[in-house]
Amino acid sequence: MQVEEARRNNPTPEMKKIAREEGVSVEHVLEKVAAGRIVIPRNANRENVGALGIGEGLRTKINANVGTSPDYSKIDEEVEKAEVAVEYGADTIMDLSIGGDVDRVRNKILSAVDVPVGTVPIYQAGLEPSEGESVVDMSSDDIFNAIRKHAEDGVDFVTVHCGVTRETVESLKKKGRLMDFVSRGGSFLAAWILHNDGENPLYSEFDYLLELAEDFDLTLSLGDGLRPGCLADASDRAQFQELFTLGELVDRARESGVQVMVEGPGHLPLDQIEANVKIEKTTCDGAPFYVLGPIVTDVAPGYDHLVGAIGGALAARSGADFLCYVTPSEHLCLPSLEDVRRGVIASKIAAHSADLAKGIDVEWDEKMAEARENFDWQKQFELAVDPEEARRLRAERPAELDPETCSMCSDYCALKMVRDYLDEV
Ligand code: SF4
Incomplete structure (x- = not known):
């Protein structure tokens, strides 16, 4: 357990390697891991994964999403995308598969790359409920069994949309938005809450989730299910209500010694990016901030890798630690291999530009x-x-x-x- 060792002032081989590669002291890594301001996503069961730190004082990291869809489910293509993404500089891969044999895709990607791999287990729980056919039929057990299965396979971090609660969904219903939900996992849970008139199990049984994470040293990435999907909804009440809930869950994760990061928007105009990063950092006590893009204009389909890089550079300059790439096919279709390559490069440029402004890699x-x-x-x-x-x-x-x-x-x-x-x- 990275946090446990850090709190004992006992640097793990991963902490030493991160310090060496990032040009910071081992003490810095120890202190920040102990405080939850750096995470080292690394499943205790996975052997072929290198040491990667995400957080304060380190280089900005980038993630590339790959994965099948119901329309395109060629496993080898998704594995090749993961390999190409790593070749061009992706620090992590997320497998977001929702088509075909999703267990097979995940395991092939885990074997093919040696960087941390993340998943969103709620997809599998929603696709394969033990009873019924729809995402609203999944049970609490289905959700936690999917998380356990991914962790047993060696997944290093999972996105869990714990902040989509009855309260936030009710608030969204009252106030309304131009685009209600654009997060796939967030929409699964909101539909489930409304249909079953129940509370999100990832929130109501958060302690159980922490126990599961502890068993595998699984890093939790608290998803932003209510992230704005267009500039008109940026920084609205629902978005921040979820973020404040996530801040409370960060505290509880840290008490249990579970590594946790927080995901963020989404679509944001340039002038709101810095404020969003600062608010995440204050409400979540410096937890590593993982942002998608951000997308700074809604009108450039086909060029969203550039739009995301503009937002990503400013977000990282303002303190975000981890950028999720955006490809030219965002909002249009499942990315091709070439789209993945272009997305990674755009995101890499954004991350490096921000690092230069912090005096890193000059x-x-x-x-x-x-x-x-x-x-x-x-x-x-x-x-x-x-x-x-x-x-x-x-x-x-x-x-x-x-x-x-x-x-x-x-x-x-x-x-x-x-x-x-x-x-x-
Ligand atoms: S200054 Fe020289 S190297 Fe630079 S663009 Fe002109 S020809 Fe090329």
């Missing part, structure tokens, strides 16, 4: 500047976030007049011209 950009100044194209490719694309573009329109430069200015290359004159002085 040397990377300095090396690139030196390579540019020296016209060292190979070095530039090596340092590029996407070497393949950089190579492809340079080869597509080479500089004919002065091959050392690029065809943008060619023999009017500003770098060369100034250097020639400076050399004459």
Whole structure:
């Protein structure tokens, strides 16, 4: 148990590795893990997973979602997406499968990648209720059995929408929104609450959930079932009511020594991002903040990877710790392999841009500047976030007049011209 060891002041091999790779002290990692401000998602049953820290003072991490849908359920394609996402820099993978043999997809992804893997077990509980056919027929046992099954398989973190409660759903009904629910798991639970006139088992039996998490050192990612799905609903009462509930659950998880992070919006205009991050940090006592995007405009389908990167950079700059990527197919269809690659790269750029502003990994950009100044194209490719694309573009329109430069200015290359004159002085 990472928290238990940290509280005993006993650094685990994972804590030492994280400190080394992130360039921070072991004491920093120990202190923050003990306080719940850094999480190390790592299932006690999983062997092929590296050490990854998410939280205060560390690099911004990025997640890539993959997974089947009822329309597209080719397992090997989803595994390949997971592998490509990791190749391009995803720190974690979430398997959100809801089509075909979801147990098989999950287990193949767990074997294929060595980064932490997360899931949303409520999907499986809703798809396969022990009695009945609909998500509203799932029982409390179905929900917890799905969580246990995922944990036994080695899943490192699970999204659990514990803050979708009767109270928040009632409040949403009273006040209304332009788009009620855009969270799949949140909608399963809201439908269940309304149909059964009961309380969300993930909330009413939260202590049992904590016991389950303790058994596997499973990290809980408290889902934002009421995240706004459009700018018109951003920062509304329902969103914050859920967040305040999550803050209370963070306290209870920490008392049990369970690692916990908090998920956040969603669709937010740029001017509301910083406030949202600060409020999460204060109400959830510094728990790592995991944001989807955020999406800063609703009108760019096909380019939402860019929209998400703009929001993600500002969120991370404001203190968010973990960015969930967005692909160009967001709001349109299940992403292709190429969409996954583009989504990861966009998110990676957002995370790195924010890290630079925090003084992290500054040397990377300095090396690139030196390579540019020296016209060292190979070095530039090596340092590029996407070497393949950089190579492809340079080869597509080479500089004919002065091959050392690029065809943008060619023999009017500003770098060369100034250097020639400076050399004459
Ligand atoms: S040709 Fe222009 S764009 Fe290309 S390296 Fe020189 S200054 Fe930069």
